[in-house]
Amino acid sequence: xxxxxxxxxxxxxxxxxxxxxxxxxxxxxxxxxxxxxxxxxxxxxxxxxxxxxxxxxxxxxxxxxxxxxxxxxxxxxxxxxxxxxxxxxxxxxxxxxxxxxxxxxxxxxxxxxxxxxxxxxxxxxxxxxxxxxxxxxxxxxxxxxxxxxxxxxxxxxxxxxxxxxxxxxxxxxxxxxxxxxxxxxxxxxxxxxxxxxxxxxxxxxxxxxxxxxxxxxxxxxxxxxxxxxxxxxxxxxxxxxxxxxxxxxxxxxxxxxxxxxxxxxxxxxxxxxxxxxxxxxxxxxxxxxxxxxxxxxxxxxxxxxxxxxxxxxxxxxxxxxxxxxxxxxxxxxxxxxxxxxxxxxxxxxxxxxxxxxxxxxxxxxxxxxxxxxxxxxxxxxxxxxxxxxxxxxxxxxxxxxxxxxxxxxxxxxxxxxxxxxxxxxxxxxxx
Amino acid sequence: xxxxxxxxxxxxxxxxxxxxxxxxxxxxxxxxxxxxxxxxxxxxxxxxxxxxxxxxxxxxxxxxxxxxxxxxxxxxxxxxxxxxxxxxxxxxxxxxxxxxxxxxxxxxxxxxxxxxxxxxxxxxxxxxxxxxxxxxxxxxxxxxxxxxxxxxxxxxxxxxxxxxxxxxxxxxxxxxxxxxxxxxxxxxxxxxxxxxxxxxxxxxxxxxxxxxxxxxxxxxxxxxxxxxxxxxxxxxxxxxxxxxxxxxxxxxxxxxxxxxxxxxxxxxxxxxxxxxxxxxxxxxxxxxxxxxxxxxxxxxxxxxxxxxxxxxxxxxxxxxxxxxxxxxxxxxxxxx
Numbered sequence: 001x002x003x004x005x006x007x008x009x010x011x012x013x014x015x016x017x018x019x020x021x022x023x024x025x026x027x028x029x030x031x032x033x034x035x036x037x038x039x040x041x042x043x044x045x046x047x048x049x050x051x052x053x054x055x056x057x058x059x060x061x062x063x064x065x066x067x068x069x070x071x072x073x074x075x076x077x078x079x080x081x082x083x084x085x086x087x088x089x090x091x092x093x094x095x096x097x098x099x100x101x102x103x104x105x106x107x108x109x110x111x112x113x114x115x116x117x118x119x120x121x122x123x124x125x126x127x128x129x130x131x132x133x134x135x136x137x138x139x140x141x142x143x144x145x146x147x148x149x150x151x152x153x154x155x156x157x158x159x160x161x162x163x164x165x166x167x168x169x170x171x172x173x174x175x176x177x178x179x180x181x182x183x184x185x186x187x188x189x190x191x192x193x194x195x196x197x198x199x200x201x202x203x204x205x206x207x208x209x210x211x212x213x214x215x216x217x218x219x220x221x222x223x224x225x226x227x228x229x230x231x232x233x234x235x236x237x238x239x240x241x242x243x244x245x246x247x248x249x250x251x252x253x254x255x256x257x258x259x260x261x262x263x264x265x266x267x268x269x270x271x272x273x274x275x276x277x278x279x280x281x282x283x284x285x286x287x288x289x290x291x292x293x294x295x296x297x298x299x300x301x302x303x304x305x306x307x308x309x310x311x312x313x314x315x316x317x318x319x320x321x322x323x324x325x326x327x328x329x330x331x332x333x334x335x336x337x338x339x340x341x342x343x344x345x346x347x348x349x350x351x352x353x354x355x356x357x358x359x360x361x362x363x364x365x366x367x368x369x370x371x372x373x374x375x376x377x378x379x380x381x382x383x384x385x386x387x388x389x390x391x392x393x394x395x396x397x398x399x400x401x402x403x404x405x406x407x408x409x410x411x412x413x414x415x416x417x418x419x420x421x422x423x424x425x426x427x428x429x430x431x
Numbered sequence: 432x433x434x435x436x437x438x439x440x441x442x443x444x445x446x447x448x449x450x451x452x453x454x455x456x457x458x459x460x461x462x463x464x465x466x467x468x469x470x471x472x473x474x475x476x477x478x479x480x481x482x483x484x485x486x487x488x489x490x491x492x493x494x495x496x497x498x499x500x501x502x503x504x505x506x507x508x509x510x511x512x513x514x515x516x517x518x519x520x521x522x523x524x525x526x527x528x529x530x531x532x533x534x535x536x537x538x539x540x541x542x543x544x545x546x547x548x549x550x551x552x553x554x555x556x557x558x559x560x561x562x563x564x565x566x567x568x569x570x571x572x573x574x575x576x577x578x579x580x581x582x583x584x585x586x587x588x589x590x591x592x593x594x595x596x597x598x599x600x601x602x603x604x605x606x607x608x609x610x611x612x613x614x615x616x617x618x619x620x621x622x623x624x625x626x627x628x629x630x631x632x633x634x635x636x637x638x639x640x641x642x643x644x645x646x647x648x649x650x651x652x653x654x655x656x657x658x659x660x661x662x663x664x665x666x667x668x669x670x671x672x673x674x675x676x677x678x679x680x681x682x683x684x685x686x687x688x689x690x691x692x693x694x695x696x697x698x699x700x701x702x703x704x705x706x707x708x709x710x711x712x713x714x715x716x717x718x719x720x721x722x723x724x725x726x727x728x729x730x731x732x733x734x735x736x737x738x739x740x741x742x743x744x745x746x747x748x749x750x751x752x753x754x755x756x757x758x759x760x761x762x763x764x765x766x767x
Contacts, residue, residue, distance in 0.1 A: 052542075054660075054661050055520070055542040055659060056539070056542050056660040056661070057520070057540065057541065057542035057660070058540040069588060069589070070579075070584045070585055070601075070603070071584075071587070071588045071601035071603075072601075073602045073603070080592075081585075081588035081589070081592065082592070150616065154613075154616035154617065154618060155616075158617050206616065206617045206618055207618070285572065286571055286572040286573070287570075287571075287573040287599075287620050288572050288573070288574060288600075290572065296600075296602075297618065298602065375605050376605060376609065377604075378576075378602045378603055378604040378605075378609070380603070384579070384605070388513055388579060388580065388605070389579050389580060389584070389603065391513075391517070392513050392516060393536070393580070393585075394536075394540070394541075395516055395520065395537075395540065395541035395542060397517060397520070
């Protein structure tokens with residue numbers, strides 16, 4: 001509230017045109033600027049309409065219903081070439097979201113481990129982490145994608161010479177081990193599962209990673225419910241453990257309890273309803289493997305490159321966040337008898353998060369946007385499918401570029417909003 | 432990235448006012464901006480001295496010769512299949528001469544006009560000999576590499592659907608180089624493209640003899656130069672450069688004998704070479720426009736033989752691309 005006017009003569013008598021009035025001046029300038037912007041946008045629009053009509057180029061969004069006609073190598077929802085451009089757009093969007101989501105998780109894991117490792121007292125670990133950060137941060141992401149695709153994954157053998165891995169011994173071992181220690185309720189479904197695997201069932205070749213596919217038959221919903229119950233339970237246990245620790249100082253292994261619940265509950269449910277999940281194992285037929293799930297090398301190389309590239313930046317952010325916590329904090333924790341692990345987890349990291357979260361958001365946004373580089377290795381993301389193939393075939397540059405911009409903008413704003421919410425939670429509560 | 436740049440230029444120029452006649456612009460600029468491929472032997476590729484050569488390149492040189500009497504006044508823009516149309520729409524190039532298939536949507540809703548068919552082609556499949564295939568019908572379940580933004584990308588889906596072949600995968604790459612690299616590295620069993628392109632790509636592979644082109648031709652691929660909608664004079668000019676090349680071959684006018692042919696008494700030759708009538712003025716040039724073209728590049732047959740014909744590494748017979756008088760379907764409209 002400005003009180004300038006109250007001390008002067010009545011306002012009405014002074015309301016004249018005058019450039020010396022800063023309020024009036026600034027509103028005039030703002031109105032003029034706004035008018036110029038409106039005029040610019042309008043003239044762009046009018047010119048575009050006139051030129052499109054003159055060149056006889058189709059416009060509007062009707063093309064979204066037209067038959068796309070091209071195939072896509074990775075589809076998370078059913079798609080074939082007789083479906084529409086609109087459907088292809090959704091397929092591309094989901095592919096972008098998939099690689100961005102997994103990339104963010106993987107980059108965060110790598111970044112935290114490497115950031116902490118760079119501060120390690122162990123010289124070898126420290127040197128390795130430093131080398132990782134310096135190498136990955138300083139090489140362009142496109143180069144790293146090409147490196148993983150052309151120099152690493154393409155050197156894998158062809159389908160006929162695939163490296164096969166059998167999972168049967170592994171699951172058999174787990175199953176009989178559990179039964180051996182009196183946990184037959186857990187061990188039996190695992191042993192059953194192992195029996196259904198004809199070795200080998202996991203294959204690695206230059207067409208990707210082929211793994212058995214679970215086929216859910218009647219009664220599978222029970223497993224899903226058990227999984228949800230386990231997740232909710234571990235969440236509740238986590239909160240309870242935190243509360244108890246804060247009240248009494250007694251630690252509780254909430255993470256391991258939760259993990260055990262999430263694994264054990266669905267297994268027990270599966271056993272209870274008679275093991276409704278069967279396994280479809282891939283087999284080599286003709287050129288490629290038929291059946292099972294396949295992760296294409298385009299996706300793997302893009303995911304690895306993005307996660308490792310962004311992980312380097314996140315490592316530095318984590319390191320700076322930890323260094324920003326004063327040494328007295330860890331000294332105090334040590335003097336209370338906490339060992340290195342809990343000190344880091346309970347004292348240092350929570351305080352470091354306040355410094356880490358804002359720049360971390362930028363890295364998540366960068367990773368999402370960099371996923372459009374996947375076009376170089378033929379990964380069918382939003383940019384390749386929509387701003388690439390669809391634009392080329394329909395020629396409707398204005399509509400398609402506008403939609404693509406809007407989509408990336410929306411993804412980024414949602415990411416920012418989530419991180420902003422999280423930042424508020426970890427921020428220092430000032431009293 | 433170039434793609435984004437073209438899209439941005441495309442947006443801006445669509446939003447700005449582009450109205451000047453292309454021929455006037457070309458004359459003021461002093462050169463023709465011609466969109467070509469990023470390197471396809473026989474059609475458009477740079478040699479070791481960085482000079483462009485090929486069927487598509489020679490066509491642009493013919494346009495430059497008709498306008499400036501100098502076939503070197505061309506600026507070549509190498510374009511990927513995906514970026515080529517945006518470049519033409521935006522005005523970054525005047526003519527796209529880049530082994531582009533004449534399709535209805537490109538000719539209509541995309542806003543282009545095709546000036547003619549400089550090469551009649553069809554789509555085929557390149558596979559490794561070691562796979563031991565006889566026919567494309569045996570490609571069930573195969574991984575196929577294709578360049579995105581091409582008619583090939585669409586045809587291959589249709590072919591597999593029509594023949595009820597399932598479980599295959601089509602991986603689309605942004606440029607020809609990336610596509611070929613993926614095929615070579617074993618990511619795909621098959622590389623599919625126009626047959627002429629397969630022949631050219633095969634020669635570039637490390638061991639050409641290990642690869643074979645399957646006998647099937649699964650589509651019609653009439654390749655030709657194209658221009659933007661909205662400038663009929665420029666469209667006419669490009670179209671008649673093409674017809675001049677064909678008519679010259681039909682009338683026996685060659686790079687060597689064109690000087691003597693100017694004195695010919697054959698009325699068809701006289702009209703083509705401008706000694707009778709002033710047909711060249713109809714496309715904004717002078718009467719002797721065709722003389723300049725043939726002097727610079729030779730007639731269609733000479734261009735063909737020099738770049739893709741039996742005497743070249745590609746060694747492709749004339750076939751459909753022979754003149755209509757010799758069993759092909761190349762047919763030049765009469766100058767009259």
